[in-house]
Amino acid sequence: MHGSVIEAPCELVAQDVFRFTFRGGDPVAVSTANEFTILSVVTVSGIGPDRNVTIEYNGPIENYRAQ
Numbered sequence: 001m002h003g004s005v006i007e008a009p010c011e012l013v014a015q016d017v018f019r020f021t022f023r024g025g026d027p028v029a030v031s032t033a034n035e036f037t038i039l040s041v042v043t044v045s046g047i048g049p050d051r052n053v054t055i056e057y058n059g060p061i062e063n064y065r066a067q
Helices: 027-033
Strands: 010-014 017-024 038-045 052-060
Touching: none
Parallel strands: none
Antiparallel strands: 010 017, 017 038, 038 052
């Protein structure tokens, strides 16, 4: 996963709490057919040095169930 942070798929969950959703998979399948197989959902809370990072989900897209 790469790219500009300004383009990151992010939602504001609460004050100073952000949830990022990343899709990925086989580089060839992603770049040529836009086929994603892996999903990562990460929540970042807090600001400055007091931030907490929680991996909510990291695995196959078809197994993900939103909390």
